[in-house]
Amino acid sequence: MAPSSTITIEAIPLTPSAFAPFGTVLISPLPSTTTSPPASPPHGSVSANQGTALKYADIAPVTSTYHTSPSGTPAKPSMSLFSCFPRTLRTRNRRQIFDVKVLERHPFTTQTFMPLASSSSESTTIAKSIIIVAPTLPSPPPPPPSPPTLTPYFPQLQSKQRGLPDLQNLKAFVAEPGVGVTYGVGTWHAPMVVVGGRVDFVVVQHVSGRAAEDCQEVDVENVEVVVEGLERARL
DSSP states (O other), X not given: OOOSSOEEEEOEEOOHHHHTTTEEEEOOSSOTTOOSOOSSOOTTOEEETTTTEXXXXXXXXXXXXXXXXXXXXXXXXXXXXXXXXOOOOEEETTEXXXXXXXXXXXXXXXXXXXXXXXXXXXXXBOOEEEEEEEOBOOOOOOOOOOOTTSOOSSGGGTTSSOOOBOGGGOEEEEEOTTOEEEEOTTOEEOSOEEESEEEEEEEEEEEOSOHHHHOEEEEOOSEEEEXXXXXXXXX
């Protein structure tokens, strides 16, 4: 996919409300200064572990809709570890830019990324995640007749009645260390982008083993994300 002119997106801070159309932000509701359990559990939590912990249940969906897939192949829960290394940014007018090359979606499952640890590449930077997402365009028209030797029309989209990513409304968010996300079922997103250092993620989703139903990708061109705020705060 290549828009007629370059699309430039400013990455903004990741917040639950801004990300809500695409999924769920996983972040502690407690301030870092809270080091002992409160006298009564805050709203949405219950006391646990003999009063030494707070439990927040159902903080994000873990959903599978593989029963609606064309093959009907059953899926199983999958937990994996991704060690993501910093992407290369280019500089223009003293601004750091990431070029988006690929968007993907998992058409029949949510996908959760929970950071475990990070390792900054320089003392002046801090490792962060750049979350890049896009809405879905309406379904493409029915495929025209074609000889069987030709590539099917939008072959990567045949397993789901939804269209390509809407690049004009692409969004980008900067996630602070320790903040995770759950992408909603079928949400177009860039493969995980980290900057400033390595970040390790636990990734939870469902998989069936059928590549076309587990993950669908499209190549994109002329889409760039401006990334700011990677420097450590000066003390």
